[in-house]
Amino acid sequence: MAYIGKWVLGVACLSGLAGLPARGVTIDHSNFAAATSTAMSVMSKVGQLRWFFTHASVGANIVTGMNDLHGTDTNRYRLTIYSVGTAGGGANYRASTNPVSTSNGVIYECDRGNPGWANKLVCFSNSLVTSGWRFPKVNVAMDKFCWIDPDADSTNYCTLISQLEVRYPETLFIYLTMPLSGLSFDQNDERNSFNRYVRSFCAANSKHLFDVADLEAWNQAGVQQTYVSGGVTNQKMSFDYSEDTSSDWHLNATGRRRMALAWYSLAAALFAEDRDSDGSSDGDELLAGTEPANPDSTLEVHIAPQAFAGSGSNMVVSWVASTSRYYSIQRAVELAGSPVWSNRLADSLGANAFTDAVGAAPQHFYRLSARQ
Known part of the structure; x- marks a missing residue:
């Protein structure tokens, strides 16, 4: 809140408390179902986010789970799906640029198949850099490996996502662990090694993590499925979530729902975590x-003049507008009880200032809000 004399302006998009230590959100077996009881005010915000997701077959299972969950309660689980095609090949492989315009509450998913783990990273990077799947087109981006990628380099993965975070700071990136097989061999050692590195990296660097592997490893009774290899305890997939118990590690209906709930729980948790402690x-x-993740990037409000001359005076509220955002200003005469807010500036695209005639009023309270 910015206080100037008796004029008070609140920024409606702000929430949380400044000064808390930075940390990332991790969604795993312990909290994946949080979205089932999250306040509807938060779930409404989740329904405004725009996502970009590159994946292959297990990712397609998760997308199916998102569709199915949406169908059970369209008010709580508001995200819908739009399938994006691919373009180019080799070093130019990427998601298509279409659609050019995007909408709130949509997951733009690209099934880019299994071209090899290195080319999967190339595809994801090109999709953001070349095809524009980043801010302001979407808010959140994530890329998922499959269980057939046990040789994927965890350092390369985390380095690429970190570089994209620096390049596109208004876009939020989600890190994901690699799905598992249900066997005590079948290159699960390599998958677990990848996952341990990603978890450690996210914990050390305040990154948001969708822990797919941990969600697969804990069965419905709450027992973790593990095996020991070389003195190290590793996770394996619970048969509760797999299509069969021998070779098909795609997600069954139970597994698909579990991942979908985890996705919503992660999205909801973003509205409770303030990594840059800016309020x-x-x-x-x-x-x-x-x-x-930048404490200097805020919806900063300025009020002028600093003093008012009584009747006939005007007050100018100004701010730095962000790309493709709509701004509204409301005014109330008091905050006690149930204040009555009147619209002064309604849903103005790209607005960065508003002038109000304040006259001789002893006080007014203003509220600035932003939406995409």
Whole structure:
């Protein structure tokens, strides 16, 4: 809140408390179902986010789970799916640029198949850099390996995502662990090694993690499925979530629902976590078009003049507008009880200032809000 004399202006997109230590959200077996009881006010915000997701067959299972969950309760689980095609090949492989315009509450998913783990990273990077699947087109981006990628280099994966985070700071990136097989061999050692590195990297660097492997490893009774190899305890997939018990490690209906709930729980958690401790949650910053990991990137409000001359005076409220954001200003005469807010500026695309005639009023209270 910015206080100037008796004029008070609140920024409606801000929430949370400044000064808390930075950390990332991790969604795993312990909290994947949180979205089932999350406040509807938060789930409404989740329904405003725009996502980009590159994947192959297990990712397609998760997308199916998202569709199915949406069908059970369209008010709580608001995200819908739009399938994006691919373009180019080799070093130019990427998601298509279409659609050019995007909408709130949509997951733009690209099934890029299995071209090899290195080319999967190339495809994801090109999709953002060349095809524009980043801010302001979407808010959140993520790429998922499959269980057939046990040789994927975890350092390369984390390095690429980190580089994209620096290049596109208004876009939020989600890190994912690699799915498992249900066997005590079948290159699960390599998958577990990859996953341990990604978890450690996310914990050390305040990154958001969708822990697919951990979700697969804990069965419905809450027992972790493990095996020991070389003195190291590794996770394996519970048969509760696999299509069969021998070779098909795609997700069955139970597994698909589990992953979909985890996705929503992760999305909801973004509106409770403020990694840059600027008083605005990561999720709210995405909706406002500011950078969720940069404390200097805020919806900063300025009021002029600093003093008022009574009747006939005007007050100018100004701010730095973000790309493709709509701004509204409301005014109330008091905050006690149930304040009555009147619209002064309604849903103005790209607005960065508003002038109000304040006259001789002893006080007014203003509220600025932003949406995409």
